[in-house]
Amino acid sequence: DTAVSQTPKYLVTQMGNDKSIKCEQNLGHDTMYWYKQDSKKFLKIMFSYNNKELIINETVPNRFSPKSPDKAHLNLHINSLELGDSAVYFCASSPNDGPQHFGDGTRLSIL
């Protein structure tokens, strides 16, 4: 199946821990993104990468570090998790000027 896939789907962890979310797309897109959806369903872009290069960083705390080993992967590592990091994190990909296709989301809960 051609898709954007992210793992894990659910992530429950304690405050202060470090965790990673992985994302892969097999659509051949050049650009990948991370979005955060808060408890009120508001979606906001965090990062975008084009061909492994960081293009957008929307004033996200530096505890969040994206890494793109190749243009089909964009992983998100989060250090020292805080309660306010609880949210759904969506990965997406797109061609340079085309519509974005989203993964199913990772539901992060901080205890």
Add this chain to the structure above:
Amino acid sequence: GEDVEQSLFLSVREGDSSVINCTYTDSSSTYLYWYKQEPGAGLQLLTYIFSNMDMKQDQRLTVLLNKKDKHLSLRIADTQTGDSAIYFCAEFILTGGGNKLTFGTGTQLKVEL
């Protein structure tokens, strides 16, 4: 500005038409999109319209764009219970600083029998 506004809730009866409205502020938008999010699921691309178009129809979906007023709407004909979801409009902006989508606040559509 990058504010994209939508009404929060819409309730319709099955079989009626639904109209979901969206206003945006950035006139440099090149595309405007509609996404659907069902409970616990990701975002599904429904349709999109180029900024130089006024209307686009795709089966039960009709998108209207009034660029002068920066107003976008999504009409769903013969609304079904399976259409119950949150609908997001989003504007796509091509910039030298990176292309991105700015999402609206989302409209929760509830379809009643």
